[in-house]
Amino acid sequence: MRTLVRRIMLERWQIDVAHLELCAEGYGSVIYEISTPHGLFSFVVFSDYLSTAERNDRVIASKWDLTMALVEGRIEDDYFAFLRDNVPLQEAGRVDARVFVLSRANRSARNFDYVVEQLSQGEQPDVAQIAKVGYLYRTTAVYGSGKAGMADWDKVSTRYPDFARPFAAEMFACLMLRNFSLLQVEHIAQQRSPQQYKPMRSEIKRYFGIGNSTGLGMAPYLINHPMLINRWIEMRELALALVRSLGYIDDRVRLQLDELLTRSAQHMAETLTEDPWQANNNVRIMEDIMALRKQTGPLLQNWNDLIVWSEQHCSLQGQELLVSILLELYPQLVDGLEDYHCAEEFLDLDSLMPLQSLKRVIERRYDWALKIDFSQMGALDTFWYRSEDKMEPRLGLCALDKGQDKQMPLGVGYAVYTCYQLLCKYIAENPDHTTARFMVARPKLRGIVRRIQSMDRCVYGDIQANLLAKDILPMHLLRCKLSFFGVSKFDPKSTLWVRNTMFQGAPLLEDIGHVYNDDWFMPLAPTLGGDH
Known part of the structure; x- marks a missing residue:
């Protein structure tokens, strides 16, 4: 998100409303x-229009606000009609390769009507009030890379340099949703009471982000793209290494560090969650920050x-937050x-390979993986599958649910363990x-052997946990x-999905x-002076 916004601002992208057709209640296009x-x-x-009964953040929903x-390009009348017929259907519709991203969102029940009324x-x-829920809309899915007929990543990354970084187009769609949400509440409020209406102050607008609900759909991506994840973590570790190698801390940076620690503590204090586990973590982070501030005096000589x-x-x-802050200190x-x-x-x-x-x-x-005891009770009780209706990832319990024969191969640790046992016997x-002879004898192990050999070129990339436990x-x-992505304010709703805030x-x-x-x-949260 930060990378995208930096590019937009420094390159001065021009973003204009070319068509606005909204009724007094904000419905239209x-x-x-x-x-x-x-x-x-x-x-x-x-x-x-979406009734309260139809509003559902889960991926099984079929209607959205x-x-x-x-x-890509300017939308002509006939193409607009095509999009009008298909985009509201989401994955039940069909788009073409001019489309990079398909998404949907629902209004915040606590904020949207309140802001319009104010x-x-x-x-x-x-x-x-905004600090409790820092957005007007919450996305429930952001699709790209070829789904429902859209342009695939190879096309986007090779032909469109503006969106050639991973997830740049998806993040841009979320940023544009945030801007539309602000336009829409002001439009409805002005239509409702033209004489009394006042536009929202800019500092309050900036404090509104976009909500996001993320479920299991994201998990398989981490397992199925290990080399990309390796690269992300490599770049983060390289950034940290560059900062750690600095041998001198000047007073300006020392002052900025204290400001960022103070800001982070206040940000955590303003982060509300109904989840006790996350709330306790947030309290612990604030305690960590207090302790860190005591260590950043004149005696601190290097990071x-x-x-x-x-x-x-x-x-x-707390350790991870410190790393993020240190990277903030040295953008150059x-x-x-x-x-x-x-x-x-x-x-x-x-x-x-021998x-x-x-x-x-x-x-x-x-x-x-070899240290995990897969014979232990509960070690193999879970399997991952895709639901038939939405093709979305789900977790099943082996003792209760059918479908193990169709499970996704996400249990990398167990697959490696099994491969190793058979390899030792062979x-x-x-x-x-050589490996070729082993593959002839055990052709079903080809996938995991490819992964083992290829990932040996990487430092990171594998999730070192038993995902079947x-x-x-x-x-x-x-x-x-x-x-x-750069999201913040995590609010777990279960062990399977989490709400958060973007932009x-x-x-x-x-x-x-x-x-x-x-x-x-x-x-x-902005501190407002004057009449508000």
């Missing part, structure tokens, strides 16, 4: 046209000492790495054979990927063309 250094794109939004698409009465929404101290005294989340060191987040993903089979070498690779790289009889917590997998504090469309200070890390 809007088209934005986006002029970038490399092309022209359109973002179309369809707003339809808003449906949207990011499209503006229509000439009042500003209460910041304390490595502070990081080592945090690893000994702070919670895991780390921002250039944003151009290296793509990866060519080829899991190749090295058929000539089996003794393959065995050593497993023992070295997958020692974590080597005992054929110590000099009874007590698996998919939420941790979701948070990993979401953290790279809170980001610039508005009207800020494009003005001086840009890239500083919306850990956004805070």
Whole structure:
């Protein structure tokens, strides 16, 4: 998100409303046209009436308050009619390769009507109220990369440099949804009471983000794209290494560090969650920040000492927050790495690798999998599958649910463990054979052997956990990927899905063309002066 906004602001993208046809209640359609250094794109939004009974954030829903698409080029009348027939249907419809992203969203029950009412009465929404739920809409899915007939990643990444970074188009759709949500509440409020209406203050607008509900659909991506995940983590670790290698901390940076720690503590205090586990984590992070501030005085000579101290005294989340803050201090060191987040993903089979070498690779790289006791109670109680109606990932219990014969191969640890056992037996009889001979004898192991050999070229990329265990917590997998997107304010709703906030504090469309200070890390509720 930060990378995308930085590009939009520095390149001064031109984003204008080309078509606006909304009734007094905000239903209808809007088209934005986006002029970038490399092309022209359109973002179309369809707003339809949705009753309370029909509103459902789960992926099984078939109707939504808003449906949207990011499209190549200008939208002509006949193509608009085509989109009007298909975009509101989402995956039940069909689009073409001009479409990059398909998405949908629902109104916030707590915020949307409240904000409209406040503006229509000439009042500003209460910041304390917004802090509880920092958005007007919540996305329930953001699709790309070929789904429902859309352009695939190969087309987008090779032909459209504006969106050639992973998930850039999807993040842009969420940013445009945020901007439409602000336009819509002001439109409805003005139509409701033209004489009393007052527009929302810019600082309050910036505090509105976009909500997101993320479920199991994100988890298989982490397992199925290990080389891309490896690259993301490599770039993060490289950024951290560049900061750790600095041998001198000047007073300006020391002051900025204290400001960011203070801001982060306040941000956590303003983060509300109904989940006790997450609430306790947030409290612990604030305690970590207080402890870190005591370590950042004049005696602190280098960042490595502070990081080592945090690893000994702070919670895991406190340690991670410190890393994020340190990266904020040195944009000149780390921002250039944003151009290296793509990866060519080829899991190749090295058929000539001696089996003794393959065995050593497993023992070295997958020692974590060999240490798991898969005979233990509950170790193999869960399986992953896709639902027949929506083709969305689900978790099944082996003892209760049917469908194990159709499960997705996400249990990498168990697959490696099984491969290793069979490999050892084979080597005992054929110590000099190559991988090719083993594949002839065990063709069903071809997939996991390809992964083992290919991932040996990487440092990261594999999730070192048993994803088939009874007590698996998919939420941790979701948070990993979401953290790279740049989301904040995690609010777990179960072990299977989590709500969060995107683009809170980001610039508005009207800020494009003005001086840009890239500083919306850990956004805070605005303090308003004057009449509000």
